[in-house]
Amino acid sequence: MPDTTRGVAARAVDVWKSYGSGDAAVTALAGVSVEFEREHFTAIMGPSGSGKSTLMHCLAGLDDVTDGEVWIGDTKVTGLNDKGLTELRRDQVGFVFQQFNLLPTLTAEENITLPLAIGGRKVDRAWFDTVIDTVGLRDRLTHRPTQLSGGQQQRVACARALVSRPEVVFADEPTGNLDSKSGAEVLGFLQKSAREFGQTIVMVTHDPNAASYADRVIFLADGKIVNEILDPTADAVLETMKHLDTAVGVS
Numbered sequence: 377m378p379d380t381t382r383g384v385a386a387r388a389v390d391v392w393k394s395y396g397s398g399d400a401a402v403t404a405l406a407g408v409s410v411e412f413e414r415e416h417f418t419a420i421m422g423p424s425g426s427g428k429s430t431l432m433h434c435l436a437g438l439d440d441v442t443d444g445e446v447w448i449g450d451t452k453v454t455g456l457n458d459k460g461l462t463e464l465r466r467d468q469v470g471f472v473f474q475q476f477n478l479l480p481t482l483t484a485e486e487n488i489t490l491p492l493a494i495g496g497r498k499v500d501r502a503w504f505d506t507v508i509d510t511v512g513l514r515d516r517l518t519h520r521p522t523q524l525s526g527g528q529q530q531r532v533a534c535a536r537a538l539v540s541r542p543e544v545v546f547a548d549e550p551t552g553n554l555d556s557k558s559g560a561e562v563l564g565f566l567q568k569s570a571r572e573f574g575q576t577i578v579m580v581t582h583d584p585n586a587a588s589y590a591d592r593v594i595f596l597a598d599g600k601i602v603n604e605i606l607d608p609t610a611d612a613v614l615e616t617m618k619h620l621d622t623a624v625g626v627s
């Protein structure tokens with residue numbers, strides 16, 4: 377399924393990440409090399425503590441690596457100074473978090489366009505309209521987050537991540553706080569963003585059903601990539617997870 381002619385949106389090259397030092401040191405990533413093809417939706421799975429969030433944070437420039445290299449598109453993230461990292465996170469990366477992370481005093485529309493405003497960039501109205509209609513928020517744009525359901529808030533967060541057309545959207549357990557119907561809507565939207573709009577998506581999840589919306593699932597255990605499935609079904613993901621749990625134990 378991955379089509380290398382489209383190029384690579386994000387890449388980790390032999391990435392190591394340790395926290396702490398001496399006896400208290402924890403190796404969260406132990407030599408991870410992985411490429412995320414442009415226009416694909418990839419899920420990252422693995423037992424608790426296997427390094428999923430650490431890998432995502434390192435890829436997105438939210439955390440530095442102990443060794444190895446991280447790239448977003450043509451930008452080498454490793455070694456960027458604070459200004460470079462701020463610009464990278466603002467212009468080339470979109471985020472969707474489990475807790476939505478919307479600003480309560482802003483309307484849905486203001487939340488969605490905030491990253492563009494901060495970056496001094498103009499809103500592409502045609503693209504904004506496409507995103508809004510796809511997530512079904514047309515009649516909610518003047519509402520504040522407290523006036524929206526969890527599912528609607530997460531759709532605002534998805535729209536915010538997409539409106540700047542970033543190189544990659546990173547989603548960290550985007551359905552973790554949603555009921556199954558709202559979760560399915562958000563996952564359907566992420567899938568559509570990749571398939572119809574060519575948006576690269578990388579999502580961390582614990583949920584085999586959520587992972588089945590992706591084009592590819594990579595599995596981490598003990599800070600290493602240990603398996604991968606293309607065109608996953610929920611059953612295939614569940615089966616692979618069972619074997620990982622047996623192999624490494626669940627913490």
Ligand SMILES: Nc1ncnc2c1ncn2[C@@H]1O[C@H](COP(=O)(O)OP(=O)(O)OP(=O)(O)O)[C@@H](O)[C@H]1O
Nearest residue numbers: 395396402403404423424425426427428429430431
């Ligand atoms: N800031 C930190 N300081 C110290 N250790 C950390 C820190 N962040 C993560 N770790 C450790 O690194 C390892 C990987 O953690 P990480 O959060 O990446 O795993 P995960 O697969 O995302 O887990 P979960 O599914 O429970 O969210 C764990 O052993 C964790 O305790």
